[in-house]
Amino acid sequence: MVxxxxxxxxxxxxxxxxxxxxxxxxxxxxxxxxxxxxxxxxIYTMTFQALTTMIAFTGIVAMVTGKIDMSMSIVxxxxxxxxxxxxEIKKYKLIKKSNIENEEIHRLLGSAFVKITAVQxxxxxxxxxxxxMEAKGAISLS
Ligand code: HEM
Numbered sequence: 001m002v003x004x005x006x007x008x009x010x011x012x013x014x015x016x017x018x019x020x021x022x023x024x025x026x027x028x029x030x031x032x033x034x035x036x037x038x039x040x041x042x043i044y045t046m047t048f049q050a051l052t053t054m055i056a057f058t059g060i061v062a063m064v065t066g067k068i069d070m071s072m073s074i075v076x077x078x079x080x081x082x083x084x085x086x087x088e089i090k091k092y093k094l095i096k097k098s099n100i101e102n103e104e105i106h107r108l109l110g111s112a113f114v115k116i117t118a119v120q121x122x123x124x125x126x127x128x129x130x131x132x133m134e135a136k137g138a139i140s141l142s
Pocket of ligand 1: 062074124
């Protein structure tokens, strides 16, 4: 049972990573459509939050059903989760409030979107790599 929950947690993390990669294309595909950028950014953030909520949910359910104690590894996951959410909400609010019809603002936000996505991808990849290293016994995160 716990194995299945951890497996779904792991699949959701990979799906989330794939979703983040899609995010790189949003500014590119909406280069000449400021309103399209705003709309796509809204859909992206909603999907982002749905997936991160499912990741947290499966993680917490795994902890409860598997009686898994708090560990260094889980603390890192919680910190990364909080950071991902914080940055995403800030980014979304900034885009929502901006005067996107202004060409310069649209360009700046598009470039910020790509940079923020790169940081988010890096955080998730880092966590996946840490878990792989832990599973291989290269490091201990207990
Ligand atoms: C509220 C947030 C989270 C909680 C409570 C949580 C909890 C857990 C638990 C209990 C496990 C299984 C036990 C273990 O390996 O330590 C696990 C595994 C894992 N988690 Fe999380 N997690 C959370 C967020 C995240 C996030 C944001 C990521 C990615 C950035 C992530 C990536 C992973 C990975 C890669 C595994 C290993 C899965 C496997 O063994 O196949 N987790 N998590």
